[in-house]
C-alpha cells in the first residue's frame with residue numbers, strides 16, 4: 706500500500722507518496738529526477754548509488770524509502786552552494802580523478818561523509834572509507850590525491 710514519506714532532500718522538504726518498500730535510489734532517479742546517484746550492481750557492492758543520510762554514506766540501492774522518514778538526504782546535486790562547487794568537486798576536476806565518471810558521485814558522497822566525521826583524514830582513512838566504492842576505470846590514486854587536497858580546503862573554509 707502506498708504511503709507518504711517526508712524527508713529533507715538537499716536542504717528542501719519533500720514528500721513522496723509511493724510504496725515505502727521501494728529503494729531510495731529509484732525514488733531519487735525516477736520520481737524526483739535526480740540522476741546523480743547511479744545504478745551499478747543494485748546489491749550494495751559497488752557504491753555507485755551512494756548518498757548521505759543524516760551525514761552518513763549509505764547505499765541508496767539498499768535503502769527502503771520508509772527508513773528515511775524525517776531524515777536529511779544529501780545527493781551529489783546538493784553539494785554546490787550558491788553556484789560554487791564543493792572543494793571535493795573542485796579537487797576531483799583538478800586531479801582528473803575520474804575517467805568515465807560513473808563512480809564519481811558515489812565516491813564523492815562517500816568522501817564527503819568521511820570529511821564530516823573526520824576532517825583531517827590520513828591516506829589510510831581515505832583508502833579505508835572508499836574501499837567499497839569501485840572504480841572500473843581504476844582512478845584510485847588520483848581519487849585519494851583529490852580527497853586529500855579537498856580535506857585541506859574544507860578545513861580552511
Ligand code: FES
Nearest residue numbers: 745746747752766
Ligand atoms: S548500485 Fe548500490 S552498491 Fe552498487
Ligand code: FES
Nearest residue numbers: 804806840841842
Ligand atoms: S571513473 Fe569510470 S568508474 Fe570510476
